[in-house]
Amino acid sequence: MRRIVYCLDRPSVRSTYRVTLVADPTQYPVLLCNGDRVGEGTLDDGRHWVSFSDPIPKPTYLFALVAGTLEFRSTTHTTNEGRRINLEVVAAPELIGGAAYALELMPEVMAWDEAQGGVPHDLDMLRFVAIPGYPDATEYHGLMFFEPTTLLTDSAGYTDDDLVPIFANVSHEYLHQVRGNRVTVADWQQLALKEGLTVLGQHDFREQRYGASGRIQFVIDLRRLQFPEEITVGAAVLQLGVTDPAQLYTRTTYFKGAEIFRMLRSVVGSTAWRQAFVAFIERFDLGSAGVFDFVNELRTAAPLQAEAIDGVARWFSLVGRPVVAATTESHAEGVLTMSLTRTDSLGDDPPVFIPIDVAFFGADGAAIEVVEVGSAGLAHRSHDRAVSAL
Ligand SMILES: [Zn+2]
Numbered sequence: 001m002r003r004i005v006y007c008l009d010r011p012s013v014r015s016t017y018r019v020t021l022v023a024d025p026t027q028y029p030v031l032l033c034n035g036d037r038v039g040e041g042t043l044d045d046g047r048h049w050v051s052f053s054d055p056i057p058k059p060t061y062l063f064a065l066v067a068g069t070l071e072f073r074s075t076t077h078t079t080n081e082g083r084r085i086n087l088e089v090v091a092a093p094e095l096i097g098g099a100a101y102a103l104e105l106m107p108e109v110m111a112w113d114e115a116q117g118g119v120p121h122d123l124d125m126l127r128f129v130a131i132p133g134y135p136d137a138t139e140y141h142g143l144m145f146f147e148p149t150t151l152l153t154d155s156a157g158y159t160d161d162d163l164v165p166i167f168a169n170v171s172h173e174y175l176h177q178v179r180g181n182r183v184t185v186a187d188w189q190q191l192a193l194k195e196g197l198t199v200l201g202q203h204d205f206r207e208q209r210y211g212a213s214g215r216i217q218f219v220i221d222l223r224r225l226q227f228p229e230e231i232t233v234g235a236a237v238l239q240l241g242v243t244d245p246a247q248l249y250t251r252t253t254y255f256k257g258a259e260i261f262r263m264l265r266s267v268v269g270s271t272a273w274r275q276a277f278v279a280f281i282e283r284f285d286l287g288s289a290g291v292f293d294f295v296n297e298l299r300t301a302a303p304l305q306a307e308a309i310d311g312v313a314r315w316f317s318l319v320g321r322p323v324v325a326a327t328t329e330s331h332a333e334g335v336l337t338m339s340l341t342r343t344d345s346l347g348d349d350p351p352v353f354i355p356i357d358v359a360f361f362g363a364d365g366a367a368i369e370v371v372e373v374g375s376a377g378l379a380h381r382s383h384d385r386a387v388s389a390l
Helices: 100-115 158-174 188-212 215-232 251-268 270-284 291-301 304-316
Strands: 017-025 029-032 034-040 046-056 065-068 069-080 086-092 125-130 143-148 182-186 286-288 324-332 335-343
Touching: 017 029, 017 065, 017 215, 029 046, 065 143, 069 286, 086 100, 100 125, 100 158, 100 188, 125 158, 125 286, 143 158, 182 188, 182 270, 188 215, 188 251, 215 251, 251 270, 251 291, 251 304, 270 286, 270 291, 291 304
Parallel strands: 086 125, 125 143, 182 286
Antiparallel strands: 017 046, 029 065, 034 046, 069 086, 324 335
16 A cells, blocks of 8 residues: 555554546456445446445554455355355455365354354455465455465365464454454554454364364474474563564564463453453454553453462563473372473563463373362472462
8 A cells, every 4th residue: 555655554543445447458457455345347448446434443554455267165154243244255266266265264263253252244345365475364354365275176176284374364364353454453563463363363263163173283383383482582472672564574573472362361260351352342342552552451350360460471571481491309198299390491570470270180081070170389489489370
């Protein structure tokens, strides 16, 4: 957009758009832009035109247009308010045969997001477009772009593995609907707000569909991709001194950002999390916010956990990750005493918190019922290093 017209190119500055695309119909038979189609016609010189109106104010980075020889396959989604939205997968004629899986997923992820308290998609049309050579995928408002293998199967044949990036990208881009599009980031340094929450939503959707084992792939990605990046790049999730957004598109922003939000959810519990999420969207809908605006909503929803929330939120600004050692101190008469100790060398002033879930399994792999978990030593922070378990 900034190459087309003068504009205030910031994620917090929103405008409504009315766009008319004019082109040679033999070269560009299909013209698409954000929003709803409100007019079309042919000029005296033979060129055709299509007008689009996007009444939802959006920042420049969510503007998109595409023109070419394109075909589409469609389905519909009915929102929880009873509004019908047309969904289209758009691609070149030779690719469009692989649209079925994405079309199956789109209404599913939309319904799932609405059930989490998300605002339903706000236009009558939502298009996912396959663009050969496009880097990954982007959540442009109502007209999202995807590298073809992240949206379409190969109609000549595919395996389950080929569906993994489609599942990940279709859910990720749609989940930006509220996590980034309805609520944008106050500035690019707050990128983790939209990407961390969206990656977390994407993984929740995967676990809902495939069970708790859906988390395994995320942990693999975190260890394989984010851990080494954090060592070599040495940057925290929030880099307040960085002004070039390109430097912020890292695995740390996405994966570790999601993991910190997930820890915060472990601290407050799912009920308070949902309450905070809904309150956050209501407060900032069609506006912009930062990571700590969300943290503040959590503090409001779970005031008794404020210290723990702040303790976990410090991870947003800290480079590195915790190492926790668990050792058995005694085990007799059905009472197991263990100590959990931080063994990393991260700074602890003020202390950072780590929520820890505990479960026990017998040698046969069966879960052992735990009658009571005491945490006196931890609660009183009897260790020299500040260890906190919740
Ligand atoms: Zn994203």
